[in-house]
Amino acid sequence: MMNNNLKNAIADEKLKHYRVNNPNLLARYVVMMSKIRSSASIGIIDLMFFLVFIVIGAINHELIFSIINNFNQIFNTPLVFIETYFYPICISLILVTIYSYLRNMDSKIFNFFK
Amino acid sequence: MISDQEIVEKCIQEGNEHFEELIKRHSNYIFGFMMRLTGGNQMFAEDLTQTAFLRAISYLQSYNPAKEFRGWLATIAINSFRTEVRKHAKYTLEENMDHISANEQRGDNQDFYKLLSHLSSDERTILTMKYIYDYKNADIARDLNMNLNTVKSVIKRALEKLK
Structure with a gap:
């Protein structure tokens, strides 16, 4: 059984109304943080593209080593470097663009499937 | 609304x-x-x-x-x-x-904080849920993922401490 002190303390406490200092600010902060959190997490899209990059990299490993070895050309003769590696650079940029686009779409895609 | x-x-x-x-x-x-x-x-x-x-x-x-x-x-x-x-x-x-x-x-x-300050966090949580927010023992057990008998014994022990 409860003693009177506790009964009174509980009765008083029940009457109290607590208020957050700034609920609007809290709401904005939480929603903003939730977006940062979701973009920082690793999803299926990330894993899929990781595999894609690994496979493409493995198939074209000679080309990648050649780019690394001749990377100093980008400072000395940038036009020659771009001309030599034009297609690999374009393909890389396209892949990165598709990856970033799909990553932004990530949540919507999964909502669609649910 | x-x-x-x-x-x-x-x-x-x-x-x-x-x-x-x-x-x-x-x-x-x-x-x-x-x-x-x-x-x-x-x-x-x-x-x-x-x-x-x-x-x-x-x-x-x-x-x-x-x-x-x-x-x-x-x-x-x-x-x-x-x-x-x-x-x-x-x-x-x-x-x-x-x-x-x-x-x-x-x-x-x-008064409330002082009285409950001598309890463990679980005891305080359960007492707050039961007496301030009027949770039933079964609801407390479900929400805290505890056995119903454990909840009852925690309440009993906490009330003993507060005597």
């Missing part, structure tokens, strides 16, 4: 921006709950309120619209409190007493 369940549906379909409304509606309730669990530690209660809403956003897909949204949110907040207490061994008696004296200096009535 649009219901909580409808807002949750909108959040799932259109994005988290709609969740702002739910935070504005329920932040005082959750903050009050956390203030009581932390014995008036305002900073800790504010942190827990934020954490609870962030977790609620991540688990929004698992929310059952048949249940009251505020109750679901409170369960997340209570479990956040228990996790934080366990993780960081926060909220020792001495720490709690510091907050009580700080609150007393502001002129608040601290």
Whole structure:
């Protein structure tokens, strides 16, 4: 059984109304943080593209080593470097663009499937 | 006024921006709950309120619209409190007493906090749920993932301590 002190303390406490200092600010902060959190997490899209990059990299490993070895050309003769590696650079940029686009779409895609 | 369940549906379909409304509606309730669990530690209660809403956003897909949204949110907040207490061994008696004296200096009535300061965090959580928020023992057991008999014995032990 409860003693009177506790009964009174509980009765008083029940009457109290607590208020957050700034609920609007809290709401904005939480929603903003939730977006940062979701973009920082690793999803299926990330894993899929990781595999894609690994496979493409493995198939074209000679080309990648050649780019690394001749990377100093980008400072000395940038036009020659771009001309030599034009297609690999374009393909890389396209892949990165598709990856970033799909990553932004990530949540919507999964909502669609649910 | 649009219901909580409808807002949750909108959040799932259109994005988290709609969740702002739910935070504005329920932040005082959750903050009050956390203030009581932390014995008036305002900073800790504010942190827990934020954490609870962030977790609620991540688990929004698992929310059952048949249940009251505020109750679901409170369960997340209570479990956040228990996790934080366990993780960081926060909220020792001495720490709690510091907050009580700080609150007393502001002129608040601290009887409730003082009485409960001698209890463990689980005892305090269960007593707060039962006597302040009128939870049934079975609901406490379900929300805290505890055995019903454990809940009953914790209540009995806590009340013994408070005599």
